[in-house]
Amino acid sequence: MVIALEAREKLATRTYTGVDYALLGVSGIIAAIIFYAAWYVWDAFSVLGPLGRPLSVGLWFTGSMIAATLIKKPGAAFLGETLGAIIEAILPTRGGFWNIVYGVLQGGFAELGYRLLGYRRWDIIAGALAGALAGIGELLASLLYYREIFEALSDVGREITETGAVSPSLVLVYWLIANMISGAIYGAVASGAVKSVGR
């Protein structure tokens, strides 16, 4: 009887209600507005070259943390990021429907962050971890979209390797670290902002 009650309680804490879906909508539209604005931030910081990346890219991961901190249920990080990306595609932005691929991958990896913490923590630390992991998703989607640049970069790297200066994987490693740092910072900020409004 106790086990059945526990199972029922567990199910109730994991099943999405109308309130959860409405909050998912709230997080989705706020994420989409941030994503939309992020294109301008991205362009502004692109004058700094590769150094501009960690300053802006994490903005695109915040949908996960907003949704997860608001809803506090498994799947929220994935759904929040994906929803934000779908709205970003519909609004639209210059990424078109490929934004959805970014959203799915980033959301999936951010969800992994909350999963690793056993869906027990929804605080700033969890937000930072999820944001850092979302950077891996961004890298995977970018590897497909900008593969000409990556190929060029790795060939340049190979040439430089022969002189013993840089290895070809260094660019990818920089890209990944920049993504993860940016994601962790913006993830923590997004989680903190949602927590501070009192839910």
Place this chain on the structure above:
Amino acid sequence: MLSGSSIRPGEARPVSVSAMFLYAIWITILGVATGDPEKLAVTTILTGIPGLILGYKRYGILVPLIGLALIGSFINMVVLYNVGNPVFNLGPLVVREEAWRRTLGLSFRIITLAGAGLLFASTINPRDAVKTLESELGMPRGFAFALAFALRLLPLIYRDLLEVLAVRRMRGYRRVPISPGDYKSIIMPILSISIERGLWVGIAAELRGLSIRPKRRFKPRFKRMDALLVVLAVIQTLAVIGFLGL
């Protein structure tokens, strides 16, 4: 007698919402599947450029941004991959074959993907899109509700933003937000109001039986103009898989 529920989303449009959605998705996949400029030229001409032209009216701001991305891709390629035979001179800069080829490939991809998105956004109303995604393409009901609610929230958030800005002005704060504190004083009230609104909308939806509402499913019904999209999609697919000898 006609009832409101018998009217299907996007009924009055020349192309069906489902067909346009599937077309935009398929062209996006094709755009990423290849980096060959000759093949991508076909998707650029048939989808990218028409999308940019159609989208320019409503989303004019995006077109210069796309131009900026193209310039960025050119600079990247010239810096990273300027090898091979010279193609043309840009002042003192000699642009070489590999840089030019890769610039074209990436640029055509950017135009194709942006064009497909703009084509969809400029021909289809977002609300029709959500209704169709749920009723014809099987999007889960709860997720469709969240998406519809999010789109409904957009004008409300804009109204809230104007109110917050007006209050800031009345209190003598600077008009253009600069510091993180300025942004915080704008974002936090909007976030707070939106969460409160979401909470009560969710409760109201649940009280009205959101979870037990029967799901309306329609078979996707295509229109005559959709055949044009199918023909365009087939031509572009053949081009990308190399059947047109490109």
